[in-house]
Amino acid sequence: MLTSKFILCGRILMAAIVVVSVMEAVQAGGHHATEKRYFLRGRNKSWHSGWYNPAAGRPVPLVVPPTAEFVSEYSWGVPSSRVMPLYPQYRKPFPGPGYVPGERRLMPTPDQPSDTVQFGIHAIRGPWGTY
Amino acid sequence: MGVRRSLRAVLGGLVVSAGLIGPAAQANPINGGVEAPTPDVFSNYYHPANRAGAYPGVGAQLYVSPRPVPARVGHTWVTYPPFMPHEFLYQHKRRYIRCSGATGMRTDVRAYWW
Numbered sequence: 001m002l003t004s005k006f007i008l009c010g011r012i013l014m015a016a017i018v019v020v021s022v023m024e025a026v027q028a029g030g031h032h033a034t035e036k037r038y039f040l041r042g043r044n045k046s047w048h049s050g051w052y053n054p055a056a057g058r059p060v061p062l063v064v065p066p067t068a069e070f071v072s073e074y075s076w077g078v079p080s081s082r083v084m085p086l087y088p089q090y091r092k093p094f095p096g097p098g099y100v101p102g103e104r105r106l107m108p109t110p111d112q113p114s115d116t117v118q119f120g121i122h123a124i125r126g127p128w129g130t131y
Numbered sequence: 132m133g134v135r136r137s138l139r140a141v142l143g144g145l146v147v148s149a150g151l152i153g154p155a156a157q158a159n160p161i162n163g164g165v166e167a168p169t170p171d172v173f174s175n176y177y178h179p180a181n182r183a184g185a186y187p188g189v190g191a192q193l194y195v196s197p198r199p200v201p202a203r204v205g206h207t208w209v210t211y212p213p214f215m216p217h218e219f220l221y222q223h224k225r226r227y228i229r230c231s232g233a234t235g236m237r238t239d240v241r242a243y244w245w
Contacts, residue, residue: 046183061191065220095179098190126217
């Protein structure tokens with residue numbers, strides 16, 4: 001009787017180990033891996049494009065939840081839409097200068113826009129926490 | 132004899148109070164089981180200015196204030212970080228732990244956003 005209980009406990013323990021290892025393998029880093037990938041790929045990328053919003057005089061950031069992963073952009077012609085990874089995210093600390101000059105000047109929204117990017121409003125993910 | 136006993140009592144009291152005050156002076160908040168620096172009420176969230184190809188780069192900040200200004204300039208700050216608007220952007224929870232003074236007790240706050 002004691003032996004059968006011992007065997008039962010052993011089997012339960014083995015099953016728990018198998019379940020935990022399978023869950024870890026399925027997750028494979030999961031949330032943290034995605035965050036790291038997004039951070040590394042978005043490090044030196046700009047959050048805006050070559051167009052600015054004429055009403056604001058500069059590109060306008062649109063705050064979206066940090067859980068957002070992709071952004072949709074629409075345009076005339078083919079392709080008429082594209083889904084882009086949303087790398088930029090607000091962080092600390094203060095990164096330094098707020099303007100870096102380029103070879104060309106930012107363009108205002110044309111009179112007949114052909115792409116949503118030309119409106120100069122771009123999404124930036126909000127920060128994860130208070131730190 | 133009486134003087135020696137009172138001296139011993141005073142020394143013992145000093146040791147006990149140092150043991151209670153010492154950890155409180157180094158109290159740090161714990162975020163998800165990981166100790167983190169005390170959140171700065173004067174801080175903001177930023178995105179650096181990176182060039183968009185041949186076009187210039189413009190930086191962005193999450194809140195209008197506070198801006199990084201000299202100390203002599205007036206500041207605006209958030210006194211209760213859990214109420215900052217960006218916390219309500221997604222469902223999450225956090226635990227704030229603070230040592231409450233020299234009593235050796237601590238304040239444990241569980242915040243939920245949903």
